[in-house]
Amino acid sequence: MSESKAVSLTRLTKVFDTATGPLQVVAEFTLDVRGGELLTLLGPSGSGKTTVLRLVAGLERPSAGAIHIGGVDVTHQAAADRNVGFVFQNYALFPHLNVFDNVAYPLRLRRTLPAVVRSQVDEILDRLGLHTLAGRLPSQLSGGQQQRVALSRALVMQPSVLLFDEPLSNLDAGLRAQVRAEIRRIQRAFGITAIYVTHDQAEAMSLSDRVAVMNAGRIEQVDTPNELYNRPRTVFVATFVGKVNVIPGVIRHADSRPVGMLLGQTFALRSWSGPLNDGGQAVFVIRPERVDMQTPGAGRVLQAEYLGALEEYVVELEGVELIVRRLAHPERAPLAEGDRVGVVIDHASVHAICGAGEAVPRG
Amino acid sequence: MYALLLVLLGFGVLYPVLTLLGAPFSRGLEVATGVFGALLRSRYYHGVLRNTVVLASVVGAITTIVAFAAAYATSRFQIKGMRILENIFLLPTITPPFFFAMSFILLFGRRGLVTYGLLDQQTGAIYGLPGLALAQTVAFFPFAYLLLRGLLLRLDASVEEAAVTMGARPTHVLRDVILPLLLPGIGSAFLLVFLDSLGDLGAPLLLSGRYSVLSSEIYLAIIGRFDIPEGAALAILLVVPAIGLFVIQRGYLDRRALASVGGRAVQRPVTLGSPGWHLAGTVLVWSIAGFIVVLYLSIGLASVTRLWGVDFSVTWNHYQSVFKDGLMILRATLILAGIAALLSAVLSTVTGYLVGHLRITGGWLLEALSTLPLAIPGTVVGLALAVAFGRDPVILTGTAALIVIGLVARTLSYGTRFAVVALRQLDRSLTEASAVMGATDWQTFRGLLLPLLRPAIISSLIFNFTRNVVTFSAIIFLVSPRWNLMTPAIIAAADSGRLGDAAALSVLLIAAVLCVVGPTASLVRYRGGFV
Numbered sequence: 008m009s010e011s012k013a014v015s016l017t018r019l020t021k022v023f024d025t026a027t028g029p030l031q032v033v034a035e036f037t038l039d040v041r042g043g044e045l046l047t048l049l050g051p052s053g054s055g056k057t058t059v060l061r062l063v064a065g066l067e068r069p070s071a072g073a074i075h076i077g078g079v080d081v082t083h084q085a086a087a088d089r090n091v092g093f094v095f096q097n098y099a100l101f102p103h104l105n106v107f108d109n110v111a112y113p114l115r116l117r118r119t120l121p122a123v124v125r126s127q128v129d130e131i132l133d134r135l136g137l138h139t140l141a142g143r144l145p146s147q148l149s150g151g152q153q154q155r156v157a158l159s160r161a162l163v164m165q166p167s168v169l170l171f172d173e174p175l176s177n178l179d180a181g182l183r184a185q186v187r188a189e190i191r192r193i194q195r196a197f198g199i200t201a202i203y204v205t206h207d208q209a210e211a212m213s214l215s216d217r218v219a220v221m222n223a224g225r226i227e228q229v230d231t232p233n234e235l236y237n238r239p240r241t242v243f244v245a246t247f248v249g250k251v252n253v254i255p256g257v258i259r260h261a262d263s264r265p266v267g268m269l270l271g272q273t274f275a276l277r278s279w280s281g282p283l284n285d286g287g288q289a290v291f292v293i294r295p296e297r298v299d300m301q302t303p304g305a306g307r308v309l310q311a312e313y314l315g316a317l318e319e320y321v322v323e324l325e326g327v328e329l330i331v332r333r334l335a336h337p338e339r340a341p342l343a344e345g346d347r348v349g350v351v352i353d354h355a356s357v358h359a360i361c362g363a364g365e366a367v368p369r370g
Numbered sequence: 371m372y373a374l375l376l377v378l379l380g381f382g383v384l385y386p387v388l389t390l391l392g393a394p395f396s397r398g399l400e401v402a403t404g405v406f407g408a409l410l411r412s413r414y415y416h417g418v419l420r421n422t423v424v425l426a427s428v429v430g431a432i433t434t435i436v437a438f439a440a441a442y443a444t445s446r447f448q449i450k451g452m453r454i455l456e457n458i459f460l461l462p463t464i465t466p467p468f469f470f471a472m473s474f475i476l477l478f479g480r481r482g483l484v485t486y487g488l489l490d491q492q493t494g495a496i497y498g499l500p501g502l503a504l505a506q507t508v509a510f511f512p513f514a515y516l517l518l519r520g521l522l523l524r525l526d527a528s529v530e531e532a533a534v535t536m537g538a539r540p541t542h543v544l545r546d547v548i549l550p551l552l553l554p555g556i557g558s559a560f561l562l563v564f565l566d567s568l569g570d571l572g573a574p575l576l577l578s579g580r581y582s583v584l585s586s587e588i589y590l591a592i593i594g595r596f597d598i599p600e601g602a603a604l605a606i607l608l609v610v611p612a613i614g615l616f617v618i619q620r621g622y623l624d625r626r627a628l629a630s631v632g633g634r635a636v637q638r639p640v641t642l643g644s645p646g647w648h649l650a651g652t653v654l655v656w657s658i659a660g661f662i663v664v665l666y667l668s669i670g671l672a673s674v675t676r677l678w679g680v681d682f683s684v685t686w687n688h689y690q691s692v693f694k695d696g697l698m699i700l701r702a703t704l705i706l707a708g709i710a711a712l713l714s715a716v717l718s719t720v721t722g723y724l725v726g727h728l729r730i731t732g733g734w735l736l737e738a739l740s741t742l743p744l745a746i747p748g749t750v751v752g753l754a755l756a757v758a759f760g761r762d763p764v765i766l767t768g769t770a771a772l773i774v775i776g777l778v779a780r781t782l783s784y785g786t787r788f789a790v791v792a793l794r795q796l797d798r799s800l801t802e803a804s805a806v807m808g809a810t811d812w813q814t815f816r817g818l819l820l821p822l823l824r825p826a827i828i829s830s831l832i833f834n835f836t837r838n839v840v841t842f843s844a845i846i847f848l849v850s851p852r853w854n855l856m857t858p859a860i861i862a863a864a865d866s867g868r869l870g871d872a873a874a875l876s877v878l879l880i881a882a883v884l885c886v887v888g889p890t891a892s893l894v895r896y897r898g899g900f901v
Contacts, residue, residue, distance in 0.1 A: 066531050085644070086534045099532035103550045112546070113536035164536060 092161030304349020468572025481679025497579030569747030722789020
C-alpha cells in the first residue's frame with residue numbers, strides 16, 4: 008500500500024440554501040488522507056463532518072474546492088462513478104434482499120459473471136463470519152450482524168476508499184467496543200484507506216491512525232490520537248478530546264528557555280504550540296490524571312466522585328478549580344467534599360497554548 | 371354511548387344495506403332467482419360487466435403509472451414552482467369527478483374546441499372507453515399522487531444513496547430499490563382508483579355513449595325503468611367484488627405499503643441524477659399541471675360563451691339564468707354539506723374515543739360499520755338509502771334528512787380513521803396521569819384529548835365538507851325537487867345540452883368551495899387530511 012495521498016481535499020466548501028438564507032457547513036476544508044490509513048473526522052454535531060464524507064462520496068456537490076481520489080480529480084464525477092464504499096449510520100441495507108443479494112448488488116451492477124459474483128460474495132461473507140446468514144433478510148439480523156453485512160457490501164466492490172458515517176451509533180453500548188475493534192481489524196486486514204466520522208472522542212482515539220478535529224466546518228488540528236491528547240493546538244481540541252484543566256497564565260523566558268508560571272510556581276515549559284513570546288499570555292493544558300493530591304494542603308475538595316477504578320475530584324486552590332483524577336486504591340479511603348488537600352502538578356506534562364486571539368474559557 | 375352509536379350506525383348504515391340486499395327478494399325467492407338468472411344469462415349484461423372491469427382496470431393502470439411518475443419526479447428531483455404545482459394537482463380533489471368529463475366534451479366532443487374548432491372534425495370518438503378513461507384518470511389522479519408521494523418521501527433516503535455509491539444509476543435505483551419497496555403501495559393506489567372508477571356515476575352518464583358500465587345501468591334501471599329489484603340486483607353484483615377489493619386494499623396492501631417503506635416522511639429529496647433528469651421531471655409534471663389547467667379553463671370559457679362550438683361570443687346569460695334558481699341550490703348544498711360534515715366529525719370523534727382510546731370490546735363492530743359505506747361504491751350507498759327509507763317503517767323520501775344521512779355515511783370512515791389512529795398513538799400515561807390527579811373520564815376527554823385531537827378534527831371537518839359538496843353518485847338517488855344539490859343540477863344541465871349553464875354552475879360551485887376551504891386552511895395544509 009503506497010504512502011501517497013489516497014484522498015485529497017482542497018479548499019472544499021459547501022453552502023446549503025436554507026429557509027433562513029445560505030448556511031456554510033464546510034469552509035475551505037483541506038485534508039490529505041494517506042493510503043491505507045484510517046482517518047477520523049471528529050467533531051460536535053453540526054461541525055460539518057458528515058457533509059465532508061458525503062462530498063467525498065459524491066452524495067453532495069461541493070460549492071467550491073476540489074476532491075481527488077487516488078490522484079484523479081473526481082470533483083464533478085457522479086457518485087455512481089467514484090467507486091467509494093459507504094457504510095451508513097443506519098446501515099441502509101436493502102430490506103427486500105437477503106444477505107447474499109445485498110452483498111452481490113454492487114458486483115451485479117458491474118455485470119460481473121454469476122460464478123465470479125458467487126465466489127467473491129462467498130469469500131467476503133466468509134471473512135466477516137456471515138456465511139451461515141447468507142439467506143437471511145436484514146430484518147432477521149441483529150444490529151451487529153447488519154453492520155457486518157453493510158461492511159461486506161462496501162468491501163466487495165474493492166473501493167478506493169471506505170467511508171464510515173457514525174456506524175456504531177445505532178448499537179448498544181456493550182456491542183460498540185466489540186464492533187469497533189472488528190472494524191479496525193478488517194480495515195487493517197484489507198489494507199484499505201478509510202475515513203471515519205464520529206462525535207465520540209473515545210471511539211476516534213481507539214480506532215484511528217490520525218484524527219482530524221472539526222469545528223464549525225473547519226479543521227482545528229490533524230494529528231495522531233496521542234499528539235491530539237497531549238499537545239492540542241487549540242482549547243477547542245484540548246477540551247473535545249477528553250477532560251482537561253485549562254488555566255490561563257503567563258510565559259517568561261529565563262536563560263532563553265521558556266518557563267511557565269502557574270499557581271505561584273515556576274517551571275520549565277517542555278511542550279507548547281503557537282508563538283512563544285516573553286511575557287505572553289497562554290493557557291496551560293493539564294490533564295486531570297497528571298495532577299496528584301497530598302494531605303494536608305491549602306486546597307479544598309469541592310466535588311468528589313468515586314468511579315471504582317478511578318477517583319475524580321474538583322479541588323479549589325487559590326481561586327482556581329482543578330479537576331484531579333487518580334487511580335483508586337482499596338487500602339486508601341476516598342476523599343470527601345470539604346477535605347483539605349494540596350495538589351501536585353506534573354509540570355513536565357503541562358502543555359501551553361500560546362498566542363493571543365484565543366478565547367480563554369474559565370477553568 | 372356505545373349502544374347509542376351502534377343504534378345510529380345500525381339505522382343509518384346496516385339497515386339500508388340489508389334492505390338493499392333483500393330488495394331483489396321482496397317479491398319472493400322465485401322472482402329474485404329469475405332476476406339474477408336473467409342478469410347472469412344476459413349477453414348484454416356480460417358486456418356491461420366486462421366494460422366495467424375494463425374501464426376500472428384501464429383507469430387504475432394509467433392513473434397509477436402517471437401518478438407514480440409525477441410523485442417520483444416531485445419527490446426526487448428539484449422542480450421549479452412546487453407550491454403552485456401542488457395546488458394545481460390538488461384542485462381535482464375539490465372538484466366534482468364528472469367536471470372533467472364536461473371539459474373533455476367541450477374540448478374533444480362533437481362541437482369540441484380542438485376536434486371541431488381546430489381540426490374541423492365532427493366526431494363522437496370521445497364518447498366511450500377512451501374519453502371515460504381519460505376523464506376519470508384526471509379526476510382520480512390527485513388521490514393516487516398523494517398516496518404515492520407520501521410513500522416515496524417516507525422511503526429511507528440512505529437506502530437509495532447506498533445503491534448510488536455502489537454504482538447504481540437513477541434507473542437502477544428505480545428498478546432495484548424504489549419499485550420493489552413500493553410495490554404494495556402501488557397496488558394499493560391501483561385498487562383505490564379501481565374502486566373509485568367502479569363507483570363513479572357522473573362521468574359515465576356524460577361520456578359513456580354506448581359503452582355501458584354497471585353504475586350507469588343501475589341508474590337507468592332505477593330512474594329510467596323504476597325497476598328496483600333489477601337495480602338492486604345489479605348493485606349487488608357491483609358490491610360483492612368491491613368489498614373484497616376494498617378489504618385487500620385497506621387491510622393488506624395499505625399496511626404492507628407503510629411497513630415496507632417505514633419511517634417518517636422526510637422532505638429532503640434525494641437530488642442525484644444529471645440535470646437532464648431534473649429537466650425531464652420538470653417537463654413531465656408541468657405538462658400534467660398544464661393539462662389540468664386547460665381543462666379548468668375550458669369550463670371557465672364555456673360559462674361565458676353564448677353557444678359552444680357555434681357562437682363563441684361572450685355572454686353573461688348563463689350566469690343570469692343560473693342565478694335564478696342556482697343560488698338556492700348552492701345555499702342548500704352548502705348548508706346540508708356543513709351539517710353533515712359536523713355530524714360526521716362528532717360521530718367519528720366519539721367512535722375514535724371509544725375504539726382508539728377506551729378500546730372497548732366490540733369496538734371493531736363500530737369501525738366496521740362506519741367503514742362499510744366507503745367500501746361500497748357510492749352509487750350503491752345512495753340506492754340503498756333511497757330504497758330503505760322509501761318504504762315503511764321510516765319514510766324519508768324527499769327530505770333533507772335523507773341527504774344528510776347519505777353524506778354522513780360516506781365520510782364517516784375517514785374521520786373515524788383519523789381519530790382512532792390519533793388516539794391510539796397517544797401515550798396512555800398521559801391520560802393515566804390525568805386520572806391520577808383526580809379527573810373524571812369526561813374531564814379527561816374535554817381537557818386533554820379534545821385539544822390534542824383538534825387538528826385532526828378540523829382537517830376532517832374540511833375534508834368532509836369538500837367531499838360532501840362535490841359528491842354526486844352517493845346522493846343522486848336522494849335528491850328531490852324540493853331538496854336539490856349542485857352536482858345533480860350540473861349533470862341535469864349538461865345532460866340536456868345546456869353546457870353553458872352546467873359550466874356556470876360548476877364555476878359557482880368551485881368558487882364556493884374555495885371560499886370556504888381557502889380561509890380555513892391553504893390547500894397544501896388541507897392535503898394532510900388524505901394521508
